[in-house]
Amino acid sequence: MLSSLLTSSKPSLKMRCGTVTSFARVYLTTKATSSSSSSSSSVSDALRKPMVLGIRREDKNRWERRVALTPAHVKKLIKETGARILVQPSNTRIFNNASFEKAGATIEEDLAKADAILGIKEVPITKLIPEKTYVIFSHTHKGQSYNMPSLRAFLDNKIRLIDYELMLDPRTDKRLVLFGRYAGYAGMIDGLHGLGQRLLALGYNSPFIHMGQAHVYPNLECVNTKLRHVGNIIADQGLPEAFAPMIFTFTGSGNVAQGARAIFDKLPHDNITVDDLPLIFKDRYNERYKNRLLALQVNAEDYLERIGGGKYSREEYRQHPERYRSVFAQKIAPYTTMLVNGIYWESKYPRLMTTADLAAIQGQRELKNRMLAIADISCDIGGSLEFMSHASTIDSPFFYVDARDGLVEHKDVEKPGVQINSIDNLPTELPFEASQHFGDSLYPFAKALATGELDHPVLSRAIICQDGSLTKQHEHLKKALANSQGIRVVDNRRKSVLLAGSGMVSQPLVDYLASTKDTDITIASNDLDEARRLAHQFPNTQAARLDVMDAVSLDKLIKESDVVVSLVPAHLHPQIASAAIHRQKHMVTASYLSPEMQRLDASAKDASVTIINEIGLDPGIDHCSAMKIIDEEHARGGKIKSFISWCGGLTAPENSGNQLGYKFSWSPRGVLTAGLNSAQYKINGQLRQIPAGKLFAHKFGNVPLYPGFAFEGLANRDSLQYADIYGLDLNNMDTMFRGTLRYSGYSDILDCLLRLGFLSLEPGTAVDAASAAAFLQQILGVRSGASAETVAQRLSKRLGVQPSNPLIGRLMLALEEFGMLSFAPAATSASRLIAPTALDAMAKVLQNSLRFRANERDLVCMSHEFGVESADGKSYDVRCSSLTVYGDAKTGETAMARTVGIPAAIATRLLLKGTVKTRGVIRPTIPEVYEPLIEELELRGVVFNESSKSGVHNSLQRRMSWA
Template identity: 70%
Template sequence: MSLAYLISSSRSLPRQHLRRLINTSSKSLLASQTTPLAHTPRGMVLGIRREDKNRWERRAALTPDHVQRLIRETGVQVLVQPSNTRIFNNSSFEKAGAIIEEDLSKADVILGIKEVPIDKLISDKTYLVFSHTHKGQSYNLSSLQAFLDKNLRVIDYELMVDQESKRRLVLFGKHAGYAGMIDGLHGLGQRLLALGYNSPFIHMGQAHVYPNLECVHTKLRHVGNIITDQGLPEAFAPMVFTFTGAGNVTQGARDIFDKLPHDNVTVDELPFIAKDRYNDRYKNRLLALQVGAQDYVERINGGKYVRDEYREFPERYRSVFAEKIAPYTTMLVNGIYWESKYPRLMTTQDLAKIQKQREMRNRMLAIADISCDIGGSLEFMSHASTIDSPFFYVDAVNNIEHKDIEKPGVQINSIDNLPTELPFEASQHFGDSLYPYAKALAIGDLAHPVLKNAVICENGQLAAPHKHLEKLLQNKPQIRVGSDRRKRVLLAGSGMVSQPLVDYLARSRDTDITIASNNLDEARKLAHQFPDASATLLDLNDNTQLDRLVKDHDVLVSLVPAPLHPQLADCAIRHGKHMVTASYISPEMQKLDERARASNVTVLNEIGLDPGIDHCSAMKIIDEAKAANGTVKSFISWCGGLTAPEDSGNQLGYKFSWSPRGVMTAGLNAAKFKVNGQPKDIVSGDLFRSRFANVPLLPGFAFEGLANRDSLQYADIYGLDLSKMDTMFRGTLRFQGYSELLDCFLRLGLLDLSSSSQVDVESRFAFLAAGTWLLWCRVNGGYRRRHLAQARASPCMRPLPWTPYPLSCKSRLCTDQGERDLVCLHHEFGIEHSSGQYEVRNSSLVVYGNAESGVTAMARTVGVPAAIATRLLLEGKVTQRGTIRPTIPEIYNPLLERLEKTGVVFNEHSRQGIHNSLQRRMAW
């Protein structure tokens, strides 16, 4: 084979590939004459990327059989990224002639399926993917900009269509319908069982548990036999499955459903079927209703449905689905393509009307929304679910969305990557569709009309059909090349305050959250509630794992015990990642300040409740006073995490909503403050005896208070001149009687942190009332049993008629199901103005926990501020670096504003008058 022949036969190749051929050595050319076509000098190099959007993605753009055929027919070199989760293993691609290669930078064309993370895009390449950008999707504008910045040619599978029929040519087609219907039947069986009814559907598993469709068909035959032999639950007869849409998705769903015994019905038959619902023929047969727009929309001003008019003037029509079809539907299988110009199939208000009707309690049980159009044809479909958390429930009457299968609401399955539940057949089908165009690419035919018309951008420019997207990009803030369009948060810890934090972050739908915990079951339980969350084991002794986790995320949120924060902060700084924690700045954390600033890292501490939003609300008022030329002469701050008064019926008047160890041992702290110009010191061990017996903040609460650590240091932190202040005090609120009892515990040695501490019954408990009690106190991470034997009563100890039990969330010392906790935060400022007037300014916050959801006020007021701070860092709104607190306007202003939108609102009021000193207002 001559060099001239190679050049003449390679005219369709790009210039850089011709150059490669020309530079090939004569020896290689001669050798190629005796080798098969698969080993001829290459033209294009194709890469097949590993799918890494989520752990469930096991599909491949081409199967090993496709790769083998492509190499044999074109001589192309194929690189395949290794994967341990892909349905086809690495060795099967190697046997097909591909090279397993992590680095795809040598490839000219890279084939994938799901979107590619921006930081993994390789410049100057051609990509074939589902990019989800050609409609101007707001959540992917960052990717679109990156395509231009990285000089990529992006060919979108969705745009590869037949030029005459406009029919899509490369798609997964029916496989989404297959998986969606299988999952829908599985969910219906679970839902019916939760409602107290056995059904044949309980035997259906999710699609991903079946090795292939043949196994699914076997299971459907089994379920169909049970329907025929044993029947369906009479309370839900007739069981009507309503299918919308007529495309591949719905056809796939019908292919699955049609394997079950059923009859097809029409919309007009529904009222008659409902009247005849006890007919025996409905006990052993399902009913299938296929509907189109002509069945569920009508002209607003009357008249006949006209298809062409509906498409051109959809505003003339309204949906009557909720009136004509939904009242008879057991499960809705939604597969329609919807645009905002068309009326919705159902609104949230429609659903609420249906759910309010008692006779509808056995209708609209489930929706398999295979189209997964968020906020689309079904207004109440708020988000995509996931394979490992496939269902959520919408109670439109109470405007509640939840995941409790036993509570009221319609079950919704809205998984957005359904075909990956059937990865073998889905990949085979997709590869068959893609193969002709992969072959065109392999021989350098980028001018193929199907490929050419599917280009979104190339040479740093949008293709002509997509020029209108430039306006969207111009209105978007400049995107830094290399940053991922999806933000990534690593949460270390899965304890009490984690759920509100994850919930807030997950609402944005642009953030992936990894929950890393030493309690993997707890982390998984939390992650399964949110579509963008995942769980992993956290081992702080494994530095390699910790480095990998931190490196792969944008912000680290640490909710582990405070002594572990410095280790995590050190790792975050080494990898240039921001960090958030709700704990006090310890000396060890403060030592990291210089390193953090040098690494351009923010380590934001003290962003929970107290410390946290108390800083934010205080600094807002202090800065406002300074701006008005006022001088803060007095600052008093109280904060308490308490039990709602109606649930405080135990001897402590308190139940634990956060770390019991932290609560019980807080009394060992010393305290410093200033009142009426006099500094006060309370030594360790005297705190409970030095209580403020009456703190009259709100008339409805019987508060007492304890000084909180070193109040004087906050003068510097808040930018106040302590020498000009007569009062500087921060305290903790409790209900009256708490401190007296805790002081007795302290004197008895029950709060002793020493593991070797022993109780001297004769000398230390002789004053207790006669009798035997078992007191349990959670210290050192466990429970310590104290045997209190025959003794005399102490005047400071009330009788303790407790039944002996360990301290658990089912005990009388923890907030139990149906109970609420309470958070109260109150600031009082004495402000002297330049006019000589004295202003007393108050800021108060009262938040209750949610007894129904189980989310405590403490978790909410710690987790949500930390989540808001995390969002501010992700959005680049925080510019100060180092080890910091939320005491600067760029943090506290947006944080308080966003916090208010969640219902956590400070009430402020002021009055003129003389300074109310701490001692005059509280008995001490």
């Protein structure tokens, strides 16, 4: 029936929903026998009446548009059973709300009135309704550790859990309700699309360039039309000769593989066997291969070799897989254009291909046009294909693996590497037919559920738990539940932390964690010497080399840890996070929560993993202090009408004697790139925006936090988003602002450097200069040996101001401080200034010239001000929270390192102790994180001072001179 969708006209919903397979008819007439389980026989006659069914909104990710029952199924179910059906509203579901209403369902947000709730994907623990029946894919019946907290929640809430994967044919034990074939459909469509993109990037037009990704087609009829079109082009115009013959190799024989073949078989092709491969390649210039694809279906006996000789035995292989090895890489892969992988794999079995296998193939020049792409529909991360390191997404479906010199992953379609498509929710790309097919399979059992037939032989067998207990056939899950409690402890006593990165804020974090005797720390860095300097101070600390792009070594480091702390550059966090989720390890990072990290939220929840972001200074403890006061005021019924937050990592006043009034206590590149951001905020009821590159020009010239400091400020990114993050009502707020503090004069110099081109991130500004002075000459276009007067004139001309303007004098002094006006003879090559962009070069110059010297210290200042209206609206108070922390000139520990490293370390300890229960990608804005963190910070001397006053006349909002 499924394959007919590809050839027939648009299917009739009425006809399809009326289709009931023979086994379903048998089940619908089957009654429970006296041998039924006690749970089944206890069903009372009172249940033998129409039930209220709920259909939940899918919320795992934005692409999940499937539904368990279509409107046509709902209409039929209501007619045949009289059941009432509630449907949660959804604007993304493939069938809209109106179609369900027309079918007779009630659109209802609250499903509390439903007796049984049907869905597709896992349900967030916080959204479970106690004492209901849930029918979903729970991914718990195999004891999957990442979903044991979910199973525990089902038990605690006395929920009856029915799992689709356990709805089995009693005669054959084959699954009855599944999407597998649709994964094959979508995976093959996406694979053809990706191959077309890859060939084009290699300089070859191909018929596959016309294939879109699966989700762009409204239904399979449209896919079928497109396949006919592509097939005609292949037959008429042929395939790129350089890649002939194009061989598509299929593994697996189940629903996934069958779905993939159903798509591929619509294209002109010939079927071949493994034995044909050598002969075909001897004759590979045969004209017939230009107009035909070749399909190779391989079975286990085709690529498995018995170690020591002998014939393949399926029974022996299942019992003793260690007796076999895969020769796929030697026997089949060298001939393959695209591998379509649909095999079931477990760790006891040999891999189809190892990373070394891939490296060997990619290292052979004569095979450069082989193994172009892999559609890994099975999506076993690190499984049958060792180098398949992570699931891709519908948004970003392809990545590339080059194993020739270590394992390099990238997303550049033009660079070397095999293209991999490994989307783990493929059926949702075809939500219309996938939902129809699934609903057809589910309908007879939904009907039994609607009439209260919980003793139905298929339903009763699929119950994992009910009434707070596991059913008899699933009592083996007790061990998995017990093993999932808390954090894994190494050798039952010690815990292990992986610190990825060894930069400027690492020392306090290592000090804090290493002081705990039950914790081992591995400091992994691309600078092994730096990691060793940190590690040698403590007996429970060791160093390791870190290459984030080496998926194998990264996976090994993460596998051996309990919690990962990532202090690498921010753009690398998602890769580390993906690897941590794969290994079901929690993670901590101080960086801003990027969109790439946010997209990992669903997979983190699925794996029962917590990834705490923004747990440094700003962002970090600013969230903690802010949320403490916001939650306190909300508990009192107060309304936050304004919020102003300032934070700055500064130089102590006595060490600020340079034109920037600044020295670097953290990444200079991070400081400079932050100044290129756009910003928006709300002040006194007005929304304001600052475009990218204009931040320095829109400084706030007077920030009167303390009379003793001459502060100026910069708006910090998007202040408005923090209204949602903090649970505030932006529409009813006068002011929402977050800013960065600097000493007066800082922004003028940085704005000049930006306008002159020193802060450009354009690739064309790459620098390879003999010195900082040569870099200046390159940017300004002056000759080597030019005088200071010539440089000043060029600066004034480029900036559009008179040479006598005081700004030019300050800028010249700054350039001299930076070592850029030193016109000595060219330095040796060892001190050359080499960088990919002008900004990177400038960061290196500033890091060298404005670093903290011995006996110097830095300063951190933070201030929050809240305007709070009372619950009755009759009074208005101002609450303030401030923090001032100095670095230690004697020990060299910076205030920045302490206020970033210690909060990250505290968060790590909270995860190690298992006190943070929230899963997913989070910030420290929840009490279970910020309350113990603030308390522990106070013990470490990092203390917020709070005050409160009535009225607004002396508030910061009124005192500031807003630019």
